Amino acid sequence: MMTNLFSSFDPSSSIFNISLNWLSTLMGILIIPSMYWFMPSRYNILWNNIFFSLHKEFKVLLGPTGWKGSTLIFISLFTMILFNNFLGLFPYIFTSTSHLTLTLTLSLPLWLCFMLFGWINNTQHMFTHLVPQGTPSILMPFMVCIESISNLIRPMTLAIRLSANMIAGHLLLTLLGNTGPSMLTLLVTMLIIVQIALLILESAVAMIQSYVFAVLSTLYSSEVN
Template sequence: MMANLFSIFDPVSSFGLPLNWLASLVGLFLVPWTFWVQSNRYSKFFNLVFVQLHGEFKTLVGPSASKGHTMLFISLFLFIVYNNFLGLAPYVFTATSHLAMTLSLALPLWLAFMIYGWFNHTQHMLAHLVPLGTPGALMPFMVLIETTSNVIRPGTLAVRLAANMIAGHLLLVLLGNQGPSISSSILSFLLLTQILLLTLESAVAIIQSYVFAVLATLYSSEVV
């Protein structure tokens, strides 16, 4: 039962190739060509989102942010939220439920921040390992704790996003599988529960994308 349940996340296609990973790029083909040519409702909506996110991420990065600094995290947010919403559709592959996807987003970002910070702000990175006011006897332990918490950051980012996507999808599948075996009187209650859960999952899709982008922004602000 559990093997069949988790098989909904299995990235295998009927052609013998993992073509369903291409679902992450299908959104580019769904954008109407007029979006790039003239002002319309789509472009105004995205401009509103860009401006709002730019203001929030610029505050997190601080005055040291360079031009275009926030665009990386805005693009990251939009890419993740698109894949999260795409996975809510029936029979559609959810890329963000796999550590192969989430870790490939988190690990290169974290590694780039660390390389940049240690090469350009070495003293700041060393000072960050020992919080201000730490007693001398505890400094070696604080260095070990801070180093460990820093190393596991990409893993926690990746697992947080993947686990939240898996949990909601599994619950939807578990409830949906009960439909054929229950009476018609309970079926309406099950459908209402499914709708409410789907609404909750839509909110989770946005929140987890925002959390991922915000944490990546905070990690970058520590090294600039």
Template sequence: MMNNLFSIFDPTTNLFNLSFNWMSTILGLLFIPYSYWFIPNRHYIFWNFILNKLHNEFKTLLGLNSFNGSTFIFISLFSFIFFNNFLGLFPYIFTSTSHLTLSLSISLPLWLSFMLYGWINNSQHMFAHMIPQGTPNILMPFMVLIETISNIIRPGTLAVRLTANMIAGHLLMTLLSNTGSNFPSYLLFILIFIQILLLILESAVAVIQSYVIAILSTLYSSEVN
């Protein structure tokens, strides 16, 4: 019996009405004990190198007016999304970032906190940001409307971008794997090779999407200072 194609994204594994699939979101915590070794291994040194690069880049984007330690919010956001995206590529591990429930839970509080901080502390700057410099007087009401709409849809675009990219790759891999039973044996090697290429592509997408979400969140927060 043919199931719904999107049923592969449903968290159906449960015990005592508790969904076990959503527990995959905390699997990234298993990588934290690497930092407590007396002599760090190569994986931790490589990960620490990546985090230092991200810290310097986020610090540059936030500017001189940013608070000390504010980059750690976006580094933690990058790490959380990266681990969830990457671990979702392994068999029998639920990809929680392919659901709007999780991605909206991340983007909406971040955006809301930026907006509240900006309008409470820098209301004049926020009003000035809604009208680009050099805008004719007759176009100012339209620019305010356009900027307001673009600000409101920002958490939705962040969430949909992450969810759509994760769903698209997983659906494509699922569709190809379901056709394997109908393939002759001499074509299975081609199918396996295509699946390996798709897996490499999805690994790159997992890194890129976590980086894009962190960078865009950093840019949104830099606008309220």
């Protein structure tokens, strides 16, 4: 029995008092060995095309000063979030990306590494980012404060954006699903159609949010070079 609406997102599945919910985060690894088949399947070709497209786009975002191979970090980040977002759409599978525990674990170390690298190696360049080009002299102190605050809250905005979007769709599906037993047959049919439409929308949100997370991380990385 749920005590409140958000308890549906609480870790509760266990065997021998061992929590199994967070194992869903690693389920995507089970699909990786098929990448090493001698003859590539359609699945392999599809993923290779996706990775190649992401590589080209992230390379443009990073610019000519970006480190070689750094796009692999953001492609891996995109893949991990995408797997977990989609797994959360299946019944009785724990949605790990709806928890700040996971999203902050992804965003905070990335942002911290970018900041340490930028301030240690490109200190002057980091100072110039605090004052946008063309800012009047009288507004410069305010702009420094605003830019510093916006820089500090970046990991929180990345984490909250992902978890909030995952929670919002799941809550809506849960709320509508709970009203089904008390509805008439005709209304239940309409409810099923609405639920299917929302599920398709959530699939799109799962892809978009993983892409947004990876792209914003790439943009933050490009600013420190």
